[in-house]
Amino acid sequence: MSSERWRAVDDYTEGVLIEADPALAGALAASAAAGLADIAVTPSQGLLLNLLARLARATGILEIGSLGGYSSIWLARALPPEGRLLALELDPECARVTAESLAGAGFGDRAEVREGPALESLARLQREGAGPFQMVFIDADKRRTPDYFQAALPLMSDGGVIVADNVVRDGSLVDEDADDPTAAALRRFLELAAAEPRVSATTIQTVGRKGYDGFTVALVEPL
Numbered sequence: 539m540s541s542e543r544w545r546a547v548d549d550y551t552e553g554v555l556i557e558a559d560p561a562l563a564g565a566l567a568a569s570a571a572a573g574l575a576d577i578a579v580t581p582s583q584g585l586l587l588n589l590l591a592r593l594a595r596a597t598g599i600l601e602i603g604s605l606g607g608y609s610s611i612w613l614a615r616a617l618p619p620e621g622r623l624l625a626l627e628l629d630p631e632c633a634r635v636t637a638e639s640l641a642g643a644g645f646g647d648r649a650e651v652r653e654g655p656a657l658e659s660l661a662r663l664q665r666e667g668a669g670p671f672q673m674v675f676i677d678a679d680k681r682r683t684p685d686y687f688q689a690a691l692p693l694m695s696d697g698g699v700i701v702a703d704n705v706v707r708d709g710s711l712v713d714e715d716a717d718d719p720t721a722a723a724l725r726r727f728l729e730l731a732a733a734e735p736r737v738s739a740t741t742i743q744t745v746g747r748k749g750y751d752g753f754t755v756a757l758v759e760p761l
C-alpha cells in the first residue's frame with residue numbers, strides 16, 4: 539500500500555470530520571512564513587490530542603516542543619475557561635510564533651510559552667511546585683523523550699495522560715543493531731514506562747500524510 543493512499547485517506551477523513559479553521563491555518567501560515575520546518579502534527583492527530591485532553595478533563599496542559607503552536611492550539615481548545623496551557627520551546631523564533639499563534643486563537647491570557655531547553659524548564663517547574671498537569675504532550679528532540687517522561691511525571695495528576703509522538707519512526711524503533719541513538723532512546727522510554735508503576739502505556743503504529751510512525755499514550759494511575 540502506498541503513501542499516496544495513506545495521504546488520500548487522511549484527506550478524506552479530515553474533509554469529513556474536521557472543519558476548516560482560520561486560527562489553525564494561521565498558525566501553519568505563520569510557521570511557514572517564519573521558515574519553520576513542516577513537522578507539526580496532522581489535523582487528525584491534533585484533534586486526537588484535543589479529545590484525549592478532554593477525556594482527561596485537563597485543566598492544566600503541558601506541551602514539550604511547540605514549533606509554531608499548531609498542536610498548542612488543539613490542546614488549548616480542550617481547556618475549560620479556567621484552564622492553562624504551558625508550552626516549553628527551545629527555539630526563540632518557534633517560541634515567538636507559538637505565542638502569536640496562541641494569541642491569535644484567543645488564548646493569549648491562558649497560555650504561556652517558556653523559551654529554553656525543556657529539561658531546564660521542567661526542573662524549574664518542579665522547583666516552583668508548578669502543576670499539576672492532567673495532560674502532557676512530548677514532541678521535542680526525540681533523544682530526550684525518556685528524560686522528558688521522567689521529568690514530567692512528578693508534575694502530573696493521577697488520571698492524567700501522557701502522549702509522546704514519533705516513537706515508531708518508520709519502524710526504526712526495532713532496529714537494535716543500527717547505530718541510531720534516537721531509536722535507542724525511544725526504546726529506553728518504553729522500558730521506563732513499562733517499569734514505572736504509576737503508568738499504563740501503549741504504543742500505536744500509524745500511517746498517514748506524515749508517513750509511517752506511531753505514538754505512545756500513557757495513563758497516570760493512582761497508586
Ligand SMILES: C[S@@+](CC[C@H](N)C(=O)[O-])C[C@H]1O[C@@H](n2cnc3c(N)ncnc32)[C@H](O)[C@@H]1O
Nearest residue numbers: 578579603604605608609627628655656678679
Ligand atoms: C516536532 S516539533 C513540535 C511540533 C508541534 N508539537 C506541533 O505538532 O505543532 C519539535 C519542536 O521541539 C523543539 N525542541 C527541540 N529541542 C528542544 C529542547 N531541548 N527543548 C525544548 N524544545 C525543543 C523544536 O525547536 C521544535 O519546535
